[in-house]
Amino acid sequence: MKKLPDLDSILKASKRIEKYIHRTPVLTSENIDQLTNSRLFFKCENFQKAGAFKSRGALNAVFSLTVEELNRGVCTHSSGNHAAALARAAGLRNTKAFIVMPNNSSKVKINAVKHYGGEITFCESNLQSRESSLLKIKEKTNALEIHPYNDYRIIAGQATAARELFEQAGFLDIIMAPVGGGGLMSGTALVTHYMSPEILIFGAEPKGADDAFRSLVEGKLIPSVNPKTIADGLLTSLGSLTFPIIQEYVDRIYTVTETGILKAMKLVWERMKMIIEPSSAVPLAAVLEYPEDFRNKRVGIIISGGNVDLDKIPWLT
Amino acid sequence: MKKLPDLDSILKASKRIEKYIHRTPVLTSENIDQLTNSRLFFKCENFQKAGAFKSRGALNAVFSLTVEELNRGVCTHSSGNHAAALARAAGLRNTKAFIVMPNNSSKVKINAVKHYGGEITFCESNLQSRESSLLKIKEKTNALEIHPYNDYRIIAGQATAARELFEQAGFLDIIMAPVGGGGLMSGTALVTHYMSPEILIFGAEPKGADDAFRSLVEGKLIPSVNPKTIADGLLTSLGSLTFPIIQEYVDRIYTVTETGILKAMKLVWERMKMIIEPSSAVPLAAVLEYPEDFRNKRVGIIISGGNVDLDKIPWLT
Numbered sequence: 001m002k003k004l005p006d007l008d009s010i011l012k013a014s015k016r017i018e019k020y021i022h023r024t025p026v027l028t029s030e031n032i033d034q035l036t037n038s039r040l041f042f043k044c045e046n047f048q049k050a051g052a053f054k055s056r057g058a059l060n061a062v063f064s065l066t067v068e069e070l071n072r073g074v075c076t077h078s079s080g081n082h083a084a085a086l087a088r089a090a091g092l093r094n095t096k097a098f099i100v101m102p103n104n105s106s107k108v109k110i111n112a113v114k115h116y117g118g119e120i121t122f123c124e125s126n127l128q129s130r131e132s133s134l135l136k137i138k139e140k141t142n143a144l145e146i147h148p149y150n151d152y153r154i155i156a157g158q159a160t161a162a163r164e165l166f167e168q169a170g171f172l173d174i175i176m177a178p179v180g181g182g183g184l185m186s187g188t189a190l191v192t193h194y195m196s197p198e199i200l201i202f203g204a205e206p207k208g209a210d211d212a213f214r215s216l217v218e219g220k221l222i223p224s225v226n227p228k229t230i231a232d233g234l235l236t237s238l239g240s241l242t243f244p245i246i247q248e249y250v251d252r253i254y255t256v257t258e259t260g261i262l263k264a265m266k267l268v269w270e271r272m273k274m275i276i277e278p279s280s281a282v283p284l285a286a287v288l289e290y291p292e293d294f295r296n297k298r299v300g301i302i303i304s305g306g307n308v309d310l311d312k313i314p315w316l317t
Numbered sequence: 318m319k320k321l322p323d324l325d326s327i328l329k330a331s332k333r334i335e336k337y338i339h340r341t342p343v344l345t346s347e348n349i350d351q352l353t354n355s356r357l358f359f360k361c362e363n364f365q366k367a368g369a370f371k372s373r374g375a376l377n378a379v380f381s382l383t384v385e386e387l388n389r390g391v392c393t394h395s396s397g398n399h400a401a402a403l404a405r406a407a408g409l410r411n412t413k414a415f416i417v418m419p420n421n422s423s424k425v426k427i428n429a430v431k432h433y434g435g436e437i438t439f440c441e442s443n444l445q446s447r448e449s450s451l452l453k454i455k456e457k458t459n460a461l462e463i464h465p466y467n468d469y470r471i472i473a474g475q476a477t478a479a480r481e482l483f484e485q486a487g488f489l490d491i492i493m494a495p496v497g498g499g500g501l502m503s504g505t506a507l508v509t510h511y512m513s514p515e516i517l518i519f520g521a522e523p524k525g526a527d528d529a530f531r532s533l534v535e536g537k538l539i540p541s542v543n544p545k546t547i548a549d550g551l552l553t554s555l556g557s558l559t560f561p562i563i564q565e566y567v568d569r570i571y572t573v574t575e576t577g578i579l580k581a582m583k584l585v586w587e588r589m590k591m592i593i594e595p596s597s598a599v600p601l602a603a604v605l606e607y608p609e610d611f612r613n614k615r616v617g618i619i620i621s622g623g624n625v626d627l628d629k630i631p632w633l634t
Binding site: 022025027028030031046047062076115199204266269270272273274275276306307310313315316 | 339342344345347348363364367368424432581586587589590591592593623624627628630632633
């Protein structure tokens with residue numbers, strides 16, 4: 001896909017992947033609504049296959065490939081959810097997935113990639129090492145790179161979560177997603193613009209990895225340098241394809257503190273009985289920190305994933 | 318309600334409570350299905366209001382009361398989920414709930430009762446102290462006792478979870494629930510008998526609190542003496558109303574080890590990203606311990622609740 005996904009390509013992505021994903025539930029919480037004076041609709045991609053929305057984009061990309069492309073196998077570098085999602089998608093089409101992972105990736109995420117049959121190559125935990133390791137893999141295997149977010153097929157796939165949310169929650173005033181590389185945010189923004197242009201589109205990111213916020217302020221892409229946050233899914237910076245979409249369609253990016261992220265995460269575990277990873281708590285942290293912006297509003301929040309190492313729970317370690 | 322709930326009274330209970338409960342989702346897990354060689358449908362009452370199926374029975378009971386009865390207030394003794402559910406139901410009808418709780422009840426459960434406006438009286442952690450404290454409350458307030466399980470209105474209310482599950486999961490070979498006092502188990506058994514008599518009805522309980530198993534073997538009600546299990550919702554013994562229903566309609570009671578319960582609980586947290594309390598893990602523990610009985614079967618499992626103290630996670634303490 002060479003050009004910006006239109007509504008038709010997002011609807012086609014929905015059709016293409018529907019057999020291989022969960023139509024995840026939208027849950028609400030009386031308690032959290034009372035606490036925030038708003039009405040929150042959580043689209044629970046933590047219950048998605050492979051534990052995250054990333055399954056949508058990876059499936060859309062892999063199921064868009066020709067037989068010739070498929071036979072080459074696919075590859076990517078990813079510390080987490082995209083890696084597992086791509087390994088699963090490749091397995092469903094009987095092709096190989098070569099995954100470059102930083103050697104400090106969490107055990108849970110490494111095990112997930114192995115579970116789905118991905119072939120892992122470990123590298124150092126920096127972008128340079130990730131890219132050079134991936135280059136070697138590509139040279140050796142001729143596998144096709146599927147970038148975790150800077151790819152229109154991925155963006156169209158991620159957009160399908162918000163499309164479902166509109167059907168499930170009815171009218172919304174605001175839709176929110178966390179912002180890492182911007183795949184989920186840009187997909188969410190596009191489909192909202194196409195289907196319900198009256199909805200305000202908000203993003204949220206940690207203050208320690210606020211490249212989207214800064215890029216919007218400056219009007220140009222400013223990657224994060226040494227980002228630091230417990231929300232490990234949001235360490236990446238926007239890409240050349242995701243930034244312009246976010247710049248055009250996202251109304252505001254909120255930035256939140258680490259304390260706020262942890263508080264929101266524990267609140268969801270406690271009140272909603274569901275396991276979300278720190279990255280998923282970032283939009284709720286924004287609602288808690290800026291309640292006046294959400295008062296009496298119907299807010300759709302995309303919960304991005306639930307992959308947490310249960311032997312290292314943040315408030316117990 | 319003086320006689321055994323028939324199908325009509327269960328359907329009426331569904332209607333009576335539907336505005337005040339979540340129609341909880343039924344979730345599945347590719348991973349756990351592969352592990353067990355079965356197809357499991359989890360009815361997620363951990364996402365229910367007040368965090369447990371108990372909301373169903375309490376609402377059905379409280380919303381069945383006459384205005385005169387309501388004005389007296391309601392009372393009960395409960396260490397946990399019934400207490401919060403009754404306090405919430407009473408609040409919705411603008412009446413008082415007087416709750417006797419053992420002084421070693423978990424902080425989460427105490428806070429939930431307070432949150433819903435219940436008036437708590439603490440007692441010693443034994444049945445005698447619970448009953449004598451409740452008697453004092455009844456004498457003082459004239460409140461109407463709503464027993465946690467030995468009450469046909471409660472049983473009819475709990476039956477509504479399985480009724481929804483049938484609609485959501487389609488055809489099932491087996492339905493399973495954990496067995497404590499037997500409210501959920503007897504309701505589940507009744508509605509299954511009425512609506513889908515071909516489905517096998519299984520219960521599961523901890524070996525450390527196996528009064529239902531022993532009562533069925535002996536053909537008479539044998540309460541537990543000093544039951545001991547991490548599944549704190551299952552410490553209670555069957556009652557005079559729940560035992561005969563279970564005796565007539567339940568095909569088998571499985572008993573499982575503490576290790577098995579913990580393993581099943583952690584598996585659900587890890588693979589399904591949802592928080593279930595130990596009691597809820599007991600049926601899955603039975604599937605894991607007796608896989609041959611469930612091979613290639615479609616099994617509905619009622620996840621009873623998700624109220625866990627997140628500062629005391631069993632495998633981390």
